[in-house]
Amino acid sequence: MTRPSFRFPDGFHWGAATSAYQIEGSPLADGAGPSIWQRFAHTPGMMSNGDTGDIACDHYRRYKDDVQLMKALGLHGYRFSINWARVLPEGTGRINPKGLDFYSRLVDQLLENGIAPNATLFHWDLPAALDDRGGWLNRDIAHWFAEYAEVMFKALDDRVPRWATLNEPWVVTDGGYLHGALAPGHRNKYEAPIAAHNLMRASGAGIQAYRAHGKHEIGVVFNIEPKYPHSDSAEDVAATRRAHAYMNQQFADPALLGSYPPELKEIFGDAWPDFPEDDLKLTNQKVDFVGINYYTRAVVKHDSNAYPLKAVPVRQPNKTYTETGWEVFEQGLTDTLTWFKDRYGDIPLYITENGSAFYDPPVAENGVLDDPLRTNYLRKHLKALHRAIDAGVNLKGYYAWSLMDNLEWSLGFSKRFGLYHVDFATQQRTPKATAKLYAQVIESNGGVLDE
Numbered sequence: 023m024t025r026p027s028f029r030f031p032d033g034f035h036w037g038a039a040t041s042a043y044q045i046e047g048s049p050l051a052d053g054a055g056p057s058i059w060q061r062f063a064h065t066p067g068m069m070s071n072g073d074t075g076d077i078a079c080d081h082y083r084r085y086k087d088d089v090q091l092m093k094a095l096g097l098h099g100y101r102f103s104i105n106w107a108r109v110l111p112e113g114t115g116r117i118n119p120k121g122l123d124f125y126s127r128l129v130d131q132l133l134e135n136g137i138a139p140n141a142t143l144f145h146w147d148l149p150a151a152l153d154d155r156g157g158w159l160n161r162d163i164a165h166w167f168a169e170y171a172e173v174m175f176k177a178l179d180d181r182v183p184r185w186a187t188l189n190e191p192w193v194v195t196d197g198g199y200l201h202g203a204l205a206p207g208h209r210n211k212y213e214a215p216i217a218a219h220n221l222m223r224a225s226g227a228g229i230q231a232y233r234a235h236g237k238h239e240i241g242v243v244f245n246i247e248p249k250y251p252h253s254d255s256a257e258d259v260a261a262t263r264r265a266h267a268y269m270n271q272q273f274a275d276p277a278l279l280g281s282y283p284p285e286l287k288e289i290f291g292d293a294w295p296d297f298p299e300d301d302l303k304l305t306n307q308k309v310d311f312v313g314i315n316y317y318t319r320a321v322v323k324h325d326s327n328a329y330p331l332k333a334v335p336v337r338q339p340n341k342t343y344t345e346t347g348w349e350v351f352e353q354g355l356t357d358t359l360t361w362f363k364d365r366y367g368d369i370p371l372y373i374t375e376n377g378s379a380f381y382d383p384p385v386a387e388n389g390v391l392d393d394p395l396r397t398n399y400l401r402k403h404l405k406a407l408h409r410a411i412d413a414g415v416n417l418k419g420y421y422a423w424s425l426m427d428n429l430e431w432s433l434g435f436s437k438r439f440g441l442y443h444v445d446f447a448t449q450q451r452t453p454k455a456t457a458k459l460y461a462q463v464i465e466s467n468g469g470v471l472d473e
């Protein structure tokens with residue numbers, strides 16, 4: 023019998039991902055401290071439709087039922103994040119046992135159902151108390167983060183086989199410190215490179231703490247969006263190079279090469295500090311894997327008015343765009359993975375997020391929710407992933423974003439990425455057609471994609 027062409031290698035890890043503020047709700051329950059997202063969401067004008075994470079998917083109280091949703095899909099792993107301020111309400115010092123216990127119970131529940139926990143220490147919800155002390159602009163944050171990481175490793179590493187320090191540091195600095203659309207809402211070109219650098223110092227310090235206290239795997243998660251020039255003019259090619267350095271290399275280079283790409287100085291000018299050599303030793307720690315979040319690509323054109331990159335994305339005619347305005351471009355996933363391997367070497371990789379927001383029809387009477395655009399996106403991207411493996415990329419697993427519809431940050435509940443539909447009025451969860459396809463993918467280890 024010939025091997026079906028889209029079967030994945032034996033042992034390929036299939037999962038789904040979420041993050042704390044997007045699903046948990048009860049952000050101040052049981053002694054938790056506020057996070058910057060709690061504050062941001064409660065600042066008028068910051069969130070679409072005034073939405074907040076006060077209830078979100080109510081996962082803090084419904085986690086047992088949600089683990090059953092994962093089990094129904096046949097997931098091998100579940101990637102979630104820990105709300106730092108639940109565990110350390112002031113960010114450092116005093117531990118809140120009830121907050122820690124929530125994550126301990128979640129982990130036990132996953133293990134009892136045969137699902138491997140994959141914990142991310144920081145998915146954007148910085149304790150507000152640390153923001154009051156300068157947040158990512160304060161160099162001490164590397165120590166604060168390592169202290170928090172150590173608390174988590176000591177409590178959970180006996181049961182959590184895979185950890186990540188940060189999720190998408192680019193979004194934190196671009197949205198939180200440069201353009202201000204995300205918490206903590208700053209708009210300051212002089213702050214953004216410092217926040218970025220301290221994020222990577224914190225990640226390095228967290229990995230060092232893991233080497234002292236952990237015995238499984240730790241890595242870091244980057245969003246990578248490949249950039250393609252709009253034309254072969256020298257200006258467009260240079261703009262593409264800048265956009266690529268800014269989004270894709272600004273974080274991966276210090277983490278994996280111990281250096282920064284020269285384009286950053288070109289982009290930030292006098293706002294780019296010369297960081298000390300020793301800092302780049304701290305950022306450059308050995309990782310056990312890298313997680314890549316892939317959603318889309320950008321075709322880039324020079325524009326001298328665009329701040330600060332002098333580059334803008336160009337919308338592509340006759341292409342499908344998701345509700346977040348992202349082009350569906352699966353070849354970018356293959357290109358990203360092969361680029362990553364060529365630049366950074368043969369590090370084990372996971373796709374830690376991939377998915378799409380589309381409008382969903384209302385749930386039909388028979389409980390079926392057909393979401394053909396999302397189903398099509400999943401199919402195409404899994405095939406593109408398989409092509410990357412054929413090209414020799416050391417890819418270990420895939421996590422769909424997201425297990426269920428949730429709070430899409432400042433866009434609120436308007437954008438639905440879930441495998442499960444969530445009715446936010448009743449908290450009813452309903453599998454979409456994409457969830458059914460994903461369950462078949464897992465069961466057949468990709469074989470169903472041949473049909």
Ligand code: BGC
Nearest residue numbers: 041189190193245315375430
């Ligand atoms: C983030 C998620 C987010 C998703 C879709 C990623 O940038 O890690 O938190 O919901 O993309 O925008």
